[in-house]
Amino acid sequence: MSNPLWTCQAVLAATGGKLSGDGETAFGSVAIDSRTLEPDALFVAIKGERLDGHAFVDQALSGGAAGAIVSQADAAVPGKGSMIRVADTLAALNALGRAARARTGAKVVAVTGSVGKTSTKEALRLAFEQAGRTHASRKSFNNQWGVPLSLANMAQETQFGVFEVGMNHAGEIEVLVDLIRPDIAIVTTVEPVHLEFFSSVEAIAEAKAEIFIGLVQGGTAILNRDSAYFELLRDRAKQHGAGAILDFGFHEEAFARLLDAELGAEGSMVEAMVGGQKLSYRVGAPGRHQVLNSLTVLAACHAAEIDVAKAASALAGHQAQKGRGARFIVGEGEQRVAVIDESYNANPASMRAAFEAMAQTPRGEFPRRVAVIGDMLELGDDGPALHRDLAAAVDGAGVDIVFACGPLMAGLFDALPGNRQGGYAPSSSELAEMVVDAVTPGDVVMIKGSLGSRMEPIVEALRQSLTRRISS
Ligand SMILES: Nc1ncnc2c1ncn2[C@@H]1O[C@H](COP(=O)(O)OP(=O)(O)OP(=O)(O)O)[C@@H](O)[C@H]1O
Ligand SMILES: [Mg+2]
Incomplete structure (x- = not known):
């Protein structure tokens, strides 16, 4: 070898x-x-x-x-x-990870946040790959095993390393980032996710801010300017010795600022200002959230001192991942059905993002919008209210009919007007048949829930039934 x-x-x-x-x-x-x-x-x-x-x-x-x-x-x-x-x-795996970090001259990026970590990591991989040898975590390898494993697999010759960092509890990120020692630390967003283990969303923001504890002295923090926790995160980044803070978002003072986005079912055209440079580029993954993720990526590319315009053009290749918005179409012409697979996870922020992205599907091509949704887990006492609150997003996305499962989604289902109520079942396995029977040509079907709500079998049941219908 x-x-x-x-x-x-x-x-x-x-x-x-x-x-x-x-x-x-x-x-x-x-x-x-x-x-x-x-x-x-x-x-x-x-x-x-x-x-x-x-x-x-x-x-x-x-x-x-x-x-x-x-x-x-x-x-x-x-x-x-x-x-x-x-x-x-496990200590030995950590030691290997630490040694891999110490021996490389790579620019190292750590990505945390309530949503969008994997999406941002994969977009960063594309942006960096066109500039040099890149190593990034696989899948969502972001915990006590995934992070040291990802580090241990980084070759010495790596030029850009990208690592996803997750957490369910306070204190977890501090341990992981101490292994990564990033030059660039990103917090994508702070949202009510894993609320069950926190007293408030502010406590979540404080836990995300642990990422700056491991930042190399003088490193760069990348923050969401539109977040209610921007100031808190900025202060923590400074306290922990960040040399630069680059922010992204709609805000007119943001370093990476969104000027305009033309959202489409298969991606978006973006105009942005990044560090005073005006850029026009395409993002291959659909949804406004992916546009915002792209701004995060370009701010990181600036911090890593690579050509930001070239990095932006690589984002056309960014595809939504399986279970995170990847779309497939079965059938042809007017017989077509589009399925958006969002079965990998769900929380209020990503649910809203998914409804909004679904609404980009042109009515002319797919006249009926069907949402199939399961419980968002780990939300603690606020769970029932956070589910019911989604009624406005259902309405805003022009969803025609909703199928729901799980005890928490029952609350949202009951709050919908009768003509939007497609069907409810306690579990996803009971709901699958109802969905399969109800879907007709011309539908766009978006399927989403927490992993524990087991929505993926509905995606597969639908795929099989639609494929059978075509071939018979
Ligand atoms: N910036 C964002 N804002 C809101 N929703 C987003 C954002 N980026 C991605 N999403 C949505 O959140 C879902 C999860 O995205 P992704 O896998 O990138 O998140 P993650 O933070 O890695 O999740 P996990 O904690 O499960 O690893 C996707 O299905 C997508 O719809
Ligand atoms: Mg992930």
């Missing part, structure tokens, strides 16, 4: 582990899931909430891993490859 991600010796130095087996092994990647290993991976046996990776070490090694990091207490003997024993495997 030319220029491996990790040599066995570098792993030993970073983790202080004890080796048995081959000391000359080179590793091409680091993994904690034995099912998705690449050949030559280093498998780290992590004890998770449900499973203990130590039960999968054999499987990993026979599946192609070149070695494993295991706990001292583990008695397994390597048949081949290297076995590195440590006191605590």
Whole structure:
């Protein structure tokens, strides 16, 4: 392997582990899931909430891993490859992450916020890739395992590193950002999300502000100027030694300022002013929220000292991700049905964004708007009111008919006028059939709920039924 991600010796130095087996092994990647290993991976046996990776070490090694990091207490003997024993495997993964950060000269960006982290991270990946070698977290790898794993997979030669940082509780971001040590720290938005674990939205803002604790001295903070928590975040960024604060949004003093956006079903044309430079560009992912995410990205590109106009033109390639607004069309001509898959997660902010984006679908092409919505979870005592409050967004988006499931969505469903009530069921599995039966040619169907509300099976049931209808 030319220029491996990790040599066995570098792993030993970073983790202080004890080796048995081959000391000359080179590793091409680091993994904690034995099912998705690449050949030559280093498998780290992590004890998770449900499973203990130590039960999968054999499987990993026979599946192609070149070695494993295991706990001292583990008695397994390597048949081949290297076995590195440590006191605590998660601490070892953190140590690898830290070492990967320390040895690279990359510009490193950390992205947190209540919504839009993955969308912004993926847009940053596109913007940076056209400027140099880029490494970004996979999927939403943003927690105590995902962040060190993402860091540990960053090659030394990386020029731009982008890491997603999530949290459910105060104190979590501080630990993660201490590993990342970003040059640029982004807070996309602050919204009532995971409210169950916080006394107020302000407490959420304070928890997001932990991202600045790990910012390198003199680094750049990127903030949403239109947020009610802009001042709070700005003050915290300054307290923690930010050298520059770049803000984005509609505000006329914003560093990255939206001048105009022409929203469409398959993307938007944007005019923006970024640091005094006027830019016109296309964002391939639909919705005003993606336009705002693009401003965040361009502010970060400025901070990373790359050509902002070139970065902007790369955003045409930004597609909505599966479960986060990706759209598919089944059928042809007047028989077409458009399905917008928003099944990956939901909270009041992303629900509103999704309704607004759905409304970009031209009536001429898809005359009827159908929303299929499940509970937004982890909202605590405010949950019922935050669900009922969505009635205005349903109205504003011109949704013709609503199908709902879950105890919280029942409140919204009951608050809708009778002609908008398509059907209600306690669970998504009971709702699926109603939706499948009701959808007719010419519909645009938007399906959204928290992951725990299990809306994805409705997307799949609809996909299958529509495909069957066409072929029969
Ligand atoms: N800036 C934004 N404002 C409001 N909604 C947004 C924004 N960006 C993305 N969204 C919406 O929020 C949903 C989740 O987006 P995304 O996956 O980017 O968020 P995330 O913060 O990574 O979520 P998670 O915490 O689950 O990892 C998407 O379906 C999209 O509709
Ligand atoms: Mg995410």
